[in-house]
Amino acid sequence: MNNVNSEELGRVVASAIASYLQPNTQRQGRTEVNSASTSSTTSSATAARGQLGNAISRLGPSNVGNTCTNTNTSVPRRETQIRLPTRYQTFPSTPASSGNSSSTKRRTTGSIGKTKTWSKDVVCLPGCGNGELAAFFSIPRGQARAKLTEDGLVGKIRIVSTWTPRQVAIEITSIFGRQFVIGENGLLDYDYLSLVPGTKRLRIPNVSTSFTWNGQEVASLAGQGCLYILAKSELVKNDEDAVFQVDLNDEEHIPPQLQLSENAEIETASRSESLSSTLTASRNASNETLQRVEVEIWGSALSESHRSYVSLLDDDCLSDDSDDILLHAALEESARETVVPCQSIKDILKGHINGVMSPEEGRNYVNVRRGHVLEDAVAKIQKKKFNPKLPISVKFADDEGNSEGAVDTGGPTREFFRLVTKEMFRKSSMFGGADHGNKVLIHNIQARTKGLYKSYGMLLALSLCNGGNACHCLNESVYDFLVHGEDGKVLPTIDDIPDHESKTILLKVQGTKKEEEFLELTRQDDLLDLLNACGYSAQPSFGDKDKLLSMLTRYFVLDKPRSALEQFKEGLEVLGILHVMKRYPKEFEQLFCFQATKLTAFMLQTLFSTTYSPSGSNCRAKEELIVMHWRDVLQDCEAGEARVSLEDVLIFATGADVIPPCGFEPPPSATFWADVRPRGNTCANTICLPTWPAKESVSFEEFKDYFEDGILNSPGFQRA
Numbered sequence: 001m002n003n004v005n006s007e008e009l010g011r012v013v014a015s016a017i018a019s020y021l022q023p024n025t026q027r028q029g030r031t032e033v034n035s036a037s038t039s040s041t042t043s044s045a046t047a048a049r050g051q052l053g054n055a056i057s058r059l060g061p062s063n064v065g066n067t068c069t070n071t072n073t074s075v076p077r078r079e080t081q082i083r084l085p086t087r088y089q090t091f092p093s094t095p096a097s098s099g100n101s102s103s104t105k106r107r108t109t110g111s112i113g114k115t116k117t118w119s120k121d122v123v124c125l126p127g128c129g130n131g132e133l134a135a136f137f138s139i140p141r142g143q144a145r146a147k148l149t150e151d152g153l154v155g156k157i158r159i160v161s162t163w164t165p166r167q168v169a170i171e172i173t174s175i176f177g178r179q180f181v182i183g184e185n186g187l188l189d190y191d192y193l194s195l196v197p198g199t200k201r202l203r204i205p206n207v208s209t210s211f212t213w214n215g216q217e218v219a220s221l222a223g224q225g226c227l228y229i230l231a232k233s234e235l236v237k238n239d240e241d242a243v244f245q246v247d248l249n250d251e252e253h254i255p256p257q258l259q260l261s262e263n264a265e266i267e268t269a270s271r272s273e274s275l276s277s278t279l280t281a282s283r284n285a286s287n288e289t290l291q292r293v294e295v296e297i298w299g300s301a302l303s304e305s306h307r308s309y310v311s312l313l314d315d316d317c318l319s320d321d322s323d324d325i326l327l328h329a330a331l332e333e334s335a336r337e338t339v340v341p342c343q344s345i346k347d348i349l350k351g352h353i354n355g356v357m358s359p360e361e362g363r364n365y366v367n368v369r370r371g372h373v374l375e376d377a378v379a380k381i382q383k384k385k386f387n388p389k390l391p392i393s394v395k396f397a398d399d400e401g402n403s404e405g406a407v408d409t410g411g412p413t414r415e416f417f418r419l420v421t422k423e424m425f426r427k428s429s430m431f432g433g434a435d436h437g438n439k440v441l442i443h444n445i446q447a448r449t450k451g452l453y454k455s456y457g458m459l460l461a462l463s464l465c466n467g468g469n470a471c472h473c474l475n476e477s478v479y480d481f482l483v484h485g486e487d488g489k490v491l492p493t494i495d496d497i498p499d500h501e502s503k504t505i506l507l508k509v510q511g512t513k514k515e516e517e518f519l520e521l522t523r524q525d526d527l528l529d530l531l532n533a534c535g536y537s538a539q540p541s542f543g544d545k546d547k548l549l550s551m552l553t554r555y556f557v558l559d560k561p562r563s564a565l566e567q568f569k570e571g572l573e574v575l576g577i578l579h580v581m582k583r584y585p586k587e588f589e590q591l592f593c594f595q596a597t598k599l600t601a602f603m604l605q606t607l608f609s610t611t612y613s614p615s616g617s618n619c620r621a622k623e624e625l626i627v628m629h630w631r632d633v634l635q636d637c638e639a640g641e642a643r644v645s646l647e648d649v650l651i652f653a654t655g656a657d658v659i660p661p662c663g664f665e666p667p668p669s670a671t672f673w674a675d676v677r678p679r680g681n682t683c684a685n686t687i688c689l690p691t692w693p694a695k696e697s698v699s700f701e702e703f704k705d706y707f708e709d710g711i712l713n714s715p716g717f718q719r720a
Contacts, residue, residue: 116161118219121226124153124176124190126235136201137193137230151235152179157227163215166487172229180233187487193228194221202228209579345587345661348580353465353662356389356575363393368416370396374423377416378455381462388458388574392416392466410467410665411682415655417459417468424456425473430564432498437473437594441568442498443561453564457571465575469660470591479592481558482569482578483585491550492557502556505530510549515542591661599646599658601634607659608670608687619691623672626689629703630670636704643708652711655682677710 123145125137140148148154155175159168166187173188182188192213193202205221218227364386368376380386394416425431425439430447433439447453460470474482480490494510497503505526512518521527522540531540534555540548558565572578581588610627613619636642637649647657654664668685679688690706692698 116216116219118159118222120157120159120219120222122155122157122172122175123148123226123228124155124172124179125193125228125230126151126153127231127233136196136203139195139200139202139228141200152176153235159215159219159222159227161214161216161219165213168213168215168218169487176231179235180231189232190229191232192218192221193230195223195225195228204230209573209576343584343587345584345590346663348584348587349464349661352576352580357391357465358389359391361387362390364388364390366392366394366416368394368396370419373416373419374428377420377459378452381455381458382451388462388465392462411655411685413466413655414468414660415651415682417463417466418651418655418657420459421463421469421471424459425471428456430456433473433475433496438475438496439471439473440475440478440492440496440498440557441561441564443564448564448567451567453567454571457568458574459571461572461574461577464577464591464661467660467662467665469656469658470588472591472658473594474592475557476589476593477557478565479589481565482572483582483588492553494549494553497553497556499556501526502530506549506552509545512542512545518542518545599638599650601631601638601646603659604634604646604649605631607664608653608668610670611672613672619672622691622696625697626672626691626703627670629698629700630689630707632700633704633707642704644711648711649687652678652680652714653682653687654685676706678707679710680714 123140125140125148138144145154153176157171157175159171163171169187172190173182173186176182176188177186180188191204194205195201196203211217213221221227364380366377366380368380381388392413394412396412396416428447430442430444430452431439432442441453444452462468464470475492475496477488477490477492477496480488494503494506497506509518509521509527512521518540519542530552531537534552536548536551569578572581581592612623633642634646634649637644637646650659651657654668656664664685666685668687671686671688672691673679673688674693675688675690676692677690680686681688690703690710692703
């Protein structure tokens, strides 16, 4: 068989393919039947395959691959197969170099299967301690970026799409943990920042309560640029690095004023004359330039590192003398303005209520029985027509089903939520712990099936958004888990375990001082049964005693009731309460966890403003005597020398046993009425002190006896 070189073979193959793909020139018009076209196509394909087959047969099996240096004929050769494209295969209509081709795009991410990785610059803005966060933050550029780099707040991060939020946090902590003195097992507390479209500013993005910052979301947030985060803790710096000074020693907590550094004051003074003459014209003519001079105020307790950051503005702002003048003008205006103080729980909650409640759309009218208040409350909020965004108007009914007649302007609602919370934590089988506080959740399968844990969490959220209080009795480790989840740092103790038998066993283990005592306990059936119930199968050792106790304690307090805790969190997510708790955990802790502080006589005296008759009138002297007796009664209540407590007095006048976080509306007041017993109006938050009209003077003993009797014999509301 004659040899055929590769060039000749290439020409033959190309000719065959071209003949195969050549359009049918013999095809008639579009009106011809499809059979003719099909026949022509078949003939063309047959001819092409024939040419190609002839070319291959001329090569022969001994001549294929004749250019190879290895000519060992003992090795069988694989049959050469050439696959022609089908007739209907499509080819790209655009060149390979077209911009639309995916093959020419520069890939910025690496991928392993479905896992993607990104390499990003990450910039950490220093926190402001306990100060209030600004709504927007300037993007650090120029000297500001250089200052952050010098402080170790600029780095590189590798992000993997499959990472969990905790893995991302660990990676970020590995970059900036040393700058903020984070412990070995600690995590940096921070917020992500997003770019405001069309501006050079950043802000904390608004996300839903179920949103998680996993690797994919964090990379998406950074986009094609840097990843910006805002640390919640301060970066400790030397005093010499400070540009502004803040006086934090004000005993009256008056918001401090920003002060310029000494050099800035001297320079400002030297320019004061020229500045005063040009400032007016510059403000009107250069508003656009002034907008670039953004000095962010982050609260009354500004950190030194952040003050250094805000003092280093965009390079464009320092480009010429006119901009320099405007810069000093903006700094002087900022120095004259009062720094926004740290937000109180009252301000936080009021702002949140204004954002989620819709009082203009109507009300939820709730009818309940005082003796079955929790049962009725759960039934009402589980109705489909119940809208949590509408304010609640409560109307009590007595046991006979008659209305008590109180018109709800706030007092009945506060009384309703106080009774609901009391019954929820003291009488239900879903919470355990001391009566005064330190409550933990107990897993109740029937309650969980009915969704009661969610309903109870929802009732607490509704209480906070309707002028009521939270529970003031949750265990700290339970609250920490609700807010931080698995990242919580507050560990439960053995005393927090609600089950008395399990607590007793663990206390015995904790009390062992010698290995022999410990091993003796581990051989007892009650401890073995407890370990089996917890799923602990290893042989306990004396060296791991503390670790074992910690694991078992967490199991009983947090792990065993986990499904109940998750359902309880779902209820707190109503009206976004759980979200704001996570944003301000320390502030809300005082509303949910047990606080040892109690009401005092002085607090009630200050809370109630007294309305007297005009000076010199016949009633004024008698009213002053009554007020003196009333304040003495409050002191006896505080000392435990009365039949009623200060909480009873507050309930009698307002319907609440503690002062709500948002305060009372209207403010509580003390007035007078012609009787021998007091009268409370919880709708107006008023206590009416008796003036004893039949007597010119009344002794303290008489006043106290009738005052206590009036409170103890008025379980319901008075007429509004």
